[in-house]
Amino acid sequence: RPSSKLPRISRLMALAIRFNEMIRTGEASDMIELARLGHVTQPRMSQIMALNQLAPDIQEALLNLPATKGKPDIHEKRLRPIAAMLTWKEQRAAWKQICDEVGFQNAVVEESVDQV
Numbered sequence: 001r002p003s004s005k006l007p008r009i010s011r012l013m014a015l016a017i018r019f020n021e022m023i024r025t026g027e028a029s030d031m032i033e034l035a036r037l038g039h040v041t042q043p044r045m046s047q048i049m050a051l052n053q054l055a056p057d058i059q060e061a062l063l064n065l066p067a068t069k070g071k072p073d074i075h076e077k078r079l080r081p082i083a084a085m086l087t088w089k090e091q092r093a094a095w096k097q098i099c100d101e102v103g104f105q106n107a108v109v110e111e112s113v114d115q116v
Contacts, residue, residue: 004067012076013062016051047076054079055088058095065104073102 019038022028028037035045051059065074082094099105 004069007065007068007072009062009072009074009076010065012048013051013059016048019049020052050083053083055091058091074098
């Protein structure tokens with residue numbers, strides 16, 4: 001058994017991106033079908049898909065989190081309020097606060113680019 005593993009939030013972020021692509025290409029018709037394919041409830045699928053609302057640099061940081069041992073400091077439930085924020089500027093400020101709290105030094109934060 002490996003001593004460290006990819007954080008669950010990294011795997012969930014990758015799944016959210018993949019599921020979004022499946023809807024975009026017509027491989028799945030909607031989130032109800034995705035939930036059925038993923039063997040999760042529709043509300044859980046909505047939570048996973050909400051990760052796609054995060055600023056691109058936050059998504060990238062999540063995908064590139066280092067392998068961890070034990071319980072992770074950054075998890076999906078903690079990111080839900082951030083994904084619900086309307087601007088990437090607000091999201092980045094909240095993400096930076098989480099990174100500061102958990103001591104994650106490699107957070108990618110692009111202040112100069114914001115959503116239109």
